[in-house]
Amino acid sequence: MLQPLAFYLFSLVTLLSATFVITAKNPVHSVLFLILAFFNAAGLFVLLGAEFVAMILVIVYVGAVAVLFLFVVMMLDTGFAELRKGALQYVPIGLVIGGVLLAELIFIYSAWEFAPSITNNIASPVTAESNTVSLGLLLYTDYVYAFQIAGLILLVAMIGAIVLTHRQRSGVRRQKIKEQNTRKRDDAMEVVKVTTGKGV
């Protein structure tokens, strides 16, 4: 009884907050609803018995990606009303794109055939190990190349973002820790014997 109850609760909140993401007037509220949706999706994963995926979803999406998202949206100083004003003229294009995606989804779903081994496995396969262990065993043996390539793509994306945004500007005053730490007394000061009446 409790599990279906939790399922309906999580999915209801997920769907509602997903709706609010697109209907909220204020972009910051949208992002906050998005976070709520992520969090409830993690709850659904826990109900599926996929606790590792659930926790990683919270750590990566809620704890890191969405924080940066929120960070950027908050810093944007655009008039929210102004943003709304132009939005109406994009509705036809939006509808066309949405329609195309929906049609594609329907095509895929109608043409999709599941392999018998998959249909037999719809309920999560019961293993003695926790799903963290079984995931790890799969990822680092059968799918090790795919895993490494995924990591490499992420690395390239990261380096690309840095290369694109990094600017070399002249005249920026930076703290050079190494120079500061290697500075000796002799580099910085000089002891002078001052004779009275003459000055330095």
Next chain:
Amino acid sequence: MTPEFMDTYFWPLLFILGHIGAIIGCILLVMAYYTYAERKVLGAMQRRQGPMTVGPFGLLQPIADGIKLLSKETIIPSQASKVVFLIAPMLTFALALVAWAVIPIDAGLALADINVGILYLFAISSMGVYGIIMAGWASNSKYAFLGSMRSASQMVSYEVSMGLVIVTVLLCVGSLNLSDIITAYRPWWMQVLLLPMLFVFLISILAECNRAPFDLPEGESEITGGFMVEYSAMTFALFFLGEYTNMILMSAMTTVLFLGGWLPPFNIEALDFVPGFMWFVLKTFGVMFFFLWARATFPRYRYDQLMRLGWKIFLPFTLIWVLVVSGTLIYMDALPGQLE
């Protein structure tokens, strides 16, 4: 009510609620006297007396403070985004409490001894940043906003090195379950290998809790209290409670990861007569004292120094250490035994 219903739902529910109540009660008590301890320790380190007047040795001071905060007026700025403004402190406090569900205080004495305990802790602590960001944004005030921006980047930065530190411990232990982490056998060389990670972790939790010397989000001398500048009375009290509960939580996390939880120090058998939770509590108190000690000792970091420490020193160091630890484990044939 059928007896079956009572047995399957009612009594377990009551038991869980009682357990939760006990945990929250203990934490609130410890937290209240942690504020007292902080003032006393800071006082002693600065050669003053700390709170003295309310009750014997000022022991009733935290209670008096609590009553004062309860009886004050909650002010909501007229330009604030009201709902978010009120949710932020509640979220901070709730997250600080929720994480306690998986902390094993003694063998088998955790509310939920789940398989991915350490990930759960990490997930909850990484969500802690939302309370602060929401507070800073909803206050609609420049100082609060600056404070929350600082906090967000600080917490995200230090989470990276914290995550890698946790990875090194997990490499040695081979389980994400907190009880397994505590009871896993660790030879002396493994302890030595993890010692630098303990120091990185201790510094990172200071930054994660926004505590001195990394308390830039508050920065009372430059941004007048940072993200909580607009908060008063109970809303402020919730932030305060959340911050201290988080500190206790991080201390407990250090105890679990590095200090051997409820086991007696160095596994000395003669010390077995002391009940396990006593060791857990003593070790946690030790780390909590470290928080206060650091606050009394170090001046506040500058923002760029903080970022430099996080990204240019801790991140490369912990990343290399993950390689060192895994290399050593392979060399010593000591990988946790799933793949033999």
